[in-house]
Amino acid sequence: MSEYLIRKAVASDIPFLADVVIASEKAMSDRLSFTTLFNKTEEEAKELIIQMFEEEVDGCELSLSSFIVTEFEGKPISGSGAWIEGFKGNMPSGILKSNLISYTFGKESIGYLKTKSNIVKDVMIEREPMTLQLEYFHIKNEHLGKGLDAALMDKIEENALAQYPELKKVQCQIFKNSVFSIKILLRHGFKIVKSYKSDNDDIFDYLPFNEKLLMEKILKTD
């Protein structure tokens, strides 16, 4: 592990973080919601994700301040996002993310989303205030199986507890087909607490899967 450096993300990591978002969003499928729901190509979506990170809005999954990265030989090889929902009076992260998307993607894309919103609404999960929300977790393939996932999880919790010592719970929303990530979360003490499933088969044209899980870990208190 000593060859790895885990640190907070900085502006120069943003293009890499856009790749992390894209890889995580696809969740073992070829469907990226930033393209399928907004009628954009993957190249356009990546550019827009970069723009959203550059706005530096804190408190959601598209906030630079939410991310830590791992460096190996001077290059980022993993990215993980986490934030405390509604911390320090922040708006709900869903609204912050929606504002970013509305502003960045523009009217035509939002108009396109309007025609698809009914298909995806059943797997939308609101986030619980003052819990640590884990979203986007990606390690490059060649660095898997080296204990990095556990080190990153520990670091994420440590950072959050330093910010908010009364933190009680970590939550993660994850598509059910992300079997590898689910296994990592279970190994790290998470439990599946709820499932959100859509019966609309069209969802497979837009999202990685038709079922999303809410996973949760209760933090130990002394």
Next chain:
Amino acid sequence: MNRSLVTEKLTAIFRTVFNDEGIELRDDLTANEVANWDSLTHMLMIGEVEKEFSIKFKLKELGKLEDVKSLIDLIEHKMNS
């Protein structure tokens, strides 16, 4: 466009986007009080408001919206500037 007309048009948008014909707008109404106001419908609402009033919000402006009053104030301000 006067404030009551802005409110009238905004009410129609809210009723459609949030799928609730009973919504009555009041100054201190917030997202927490509207059943279907989530991240998805928030995006659709912002899109409909921009289209209806032919305006474009800045990100900083969206970040300051706290309730319906602040939204109506912002729409009025943008339409009159």
